[in-house]
Amino acid sequence: MPKIYHQDLRDSAVNHWQKTGNKSQTARLFEINRNTLNDWIKLYQAQGHTKPKPFAPVGVKHIITDLIAFEDYVKSQEFDTAKQLREQYLKDHPGVSTEF
Structure with missing residues (x-):
């Protein structure tokens, strides 16, 4: 089961990546997996925010x-x-x- 991250962490990580343009540095700074950061960036680019997709039962x-x-x-x-x-x-x- 995927780990649930707080929305503030998601927003902060994507904002930091936008400022620096460096995914590896951002992932290390926020202690998250690089793939997780990539997923958040894709969400941000597709939806304009990093909120997770709603749960579909x-x-x-x-x-x-x-x-x-x-x-x-x-x-x-x-x-x-x-x-x-x-x-x-x-x-x-x-x-x-x-x-x-």
Whole structure:
């Protein structure tokens, strides 16, 4: 997992590189890997800032997006098993997909 660096460090390192034009010296001064500095410079040149790209979640998409509404639905229904609840919920909410 990549190390998380503080935004001030990112900005300071890129600003120093802009002033000096020396990536190796900047990386040594800020005690960061040269590849890390290169990534920050690319971000700065592409986006105009060094903020990391937003996190894009991976994995299973959640079927239930409004938990409070779902809890209210469960309380209002009569069922004996989770399978019965699932079947009734899918009948009442035809737009919900269980495909992954």
